Amino acid sequence: MLPLTESTDYRAFCEERLGNPYPLFDRLRSEDPVHWCEPMKLWLVTGYDDCFTGLKDERFSSDRTDMYVQALPIEMRQRVQPLLDHVSKWIQLTDEPDHTRLRKLVILAFTPKMIQQLKPRIEVLVDGLLDGVAVGEPTDLVATFCGPLPATVICEMLGIPVAERDAFRLMTERVMHFSTAGGPRLKNHAEDAAEALKGLIDMFERLIAERRVAPCEDLLSALVRAEADGERLSNEELHAMCVFVFLAGHETTTNGIASGILALLQHPDQLAELKANVDGTVRGAVEEALRYESPVTRAVRKARVDFEFGGKAIKQGQLVVFLLGAANRDPKQFPEPAKFDIRREIKRHLAFGYGSHFCLGAVLARMEMEIAFRSLVRRLPNVKLASNDLAWKPTMGIRALVKLPVSVSESP
Numbered sequence: 278m279l280p281l282t283e284s285t286d287y288r289a290f291c292e293e294r295l296g297n298p299y300p301l302f303d304r305l306r307s308e309d310p311v312h313w314c315e316p317m318k319l320w321l322v323t324g325y326d327d328c329f330t331g332l333k334d335e336r337f338s339s340d341r342t343d344m345y346v347q348a349l350p351i352e353m354r355q356r357v358q359p360l361l362d363h364v365s366k367w368i369q370l371t372d373e374p375d376h377t378r379l380r381k382l383v384i385l386a387f388t389p390k391m392i393q394q395l396k397p398r399i400e401v402l403v404d405g406l407l408d409g410v411a412v413g414e415p416t417d418l419v420a421t422f423c424g425p426l427p428a429t430v431i432c433e434m435l436g437i438p439v440a441e442r443d444a445f446r447l448m449t450e451r452v453m454h455f456s457t458a459g460g461p462r463l464k465n466h467a468e469d470a471a472e473a474l475k476g477l478i479d480m481f482e483r484l485i486a487e488r489r490v491a492p493c494e495d496l497l498s499a500l501v502r503a504e505a506d507g508e509r510l511s512n513e514e515l516h517a518m519c520v521f522v523f524l525a526g527h528e529t530t531t532n533g534i535a536s537g538i539l540a541l542l543q544h545p546d547q548l549a550e551l552k553a554n555v556d557g558t559v560r561g562a563v564e565e566a567l568r569y570e571s572p573v574t575r576a577v578r579k580a581r582v583d584f585e586f587g588g589k590a591i592k593q594g595q596l597v598v599f600l601l602g603a604a605n606r607d608p609k610q611f612p613e614p615a616k617f618d619i620r621r622e623i624k625r626h627l628a629f630g631y632g633s634h635f636c637l638g639a640v641l642a643r644m645e646m647e648i649a650f651r652s653l654v655r656r657l658p659n660v661k662l663a664s665n666d667l668a669w670k671p672t673m674g675i676r677a678l679v680k681l682p683v684s685v686s687e688s689p
């Protein structure tokens with residue numbers, strides 16, 4: 278077996294272990310739970326307790342735009358400056374007092390009432406997509422179901438016209454390739470992301486101008502008029518919020534639905550239990566899917582000061598990666614963590630993060646996953662995995678299936 282330092286180099290971490298990163302996570306957690314990864318020049322935190330305490334520790338900052346800046350060649354930085362300025366305004370990368378102010382404003386637009394109102398519409402969308410799944414032919418559920426559902430929901434929620442949805446989605450994906458790339462890959466995506474962002478902002482700017490004149494019941498209008506303590510989002514903050522919510526709201530949920538369905542198909546006993554008592558088990562299935570294959574693998578922070586954490590001396594400015602997917606497989610918190618068990622009593626998984634940056638879309642994501650699982654087993658009870666040859670997207674930040682090949686038959 279490779280020594281830990283070599284086995285956590287960037288290439289090994291990202292590429293060779295994509296199919297199953299968990300043996301490496303387990304090894305890190307038991308041998309060196311707060312591990313300095315020299316090739317990547319950052320700390321990897323794998324234990325549940327360390328992630329839980331770290332994510333609410335104010336000695337860690339979320340402002341890590343310089344991580345993006347430093348990963349780019351100097352001559353490229355100037356060319357992509359608008360992208361870097363924009364990313365620095367993403368709510369996830371801000372600290373208080375900006376973070377508190379932004380969160381207060383955006384929460385006004387994300388009311389539980391607004392989310393609940395989406396439920397019947399999501400049910401209709403799910404049924405429509407499942408109607409399109411052909412019986413007797415192989416189908417990729419990522420392309421036909423898990424992808425289109427959250428993308429349509431976030432577009433409708435924001436108020437993006439149907440005709441422009443694909444353009445928004447494709448441009449957002451190009452920005453996302455940059456933001457989730459990490460390390461040496463960042464430079465490969467920066468210029469393309471900067472170009473896509475320009476187009477994206479022009480499109481949002483046009484829709485925002487329309488909402489200022491004629492507001493309606495969508496999230497975009499709510500963000501435009503959101504006001505707290507006499508403050509509103511500046512134009513740049515509004516752009517950053519629109520892009521970030523769009524980006525945060527669909528790929529993550531796509532992955533949650535796809536990995537959850539995969540886990541169910543790979544565990545026929547659990548699938549049978551869900552089918553037999555869908556009302557009683559579907560919520561547990563959603564939480565277990567989020568724990569078992571956490572769609573967002575990591576939350577990154579930067580040390581504000583020198584301090585000791587998990588027995589290690591962390592230096593000011595160093596990056597610390599809280600591996601949520603590893604914490605959610607910590608046997609101290611979740612006995613037999615590699616077992617997929619929809620009846621598990623989950624104490625508190627970290628799939629939506631923890632602390633002040635806890636996911637703003639958790640209620641919506643859970644609702645989409647629940648409706649997707651519920652409708653899938655009711656409408657397509659004879660769905661089966663068509664191949665075990667599964668590919669995962671080559672990134673350390675998200676856990677994303679490239680395709681989910683299934684076959685659907687009339688009878689079991």
Ligand code: HEM
Nearest residue numbers: 368369525526529530533573576629630634636637638642
């Ligand atoms: C299964 C789906 C989802 C997962 C696993 C997920 C996961 C996460 C995680 C782990 C964080 C915290 C990151 C950190 O601490 O650095 C986060 C933040 C966030 N998420 Fe989600 N998310 C999901 C769906 C959504 C949806 C549907 C939306 C919006 C429609 C959304 C909007 C946000 C926003 C705005 C933040 C930033 C909050 C802040 O910084 O204060 N997410 N999400």
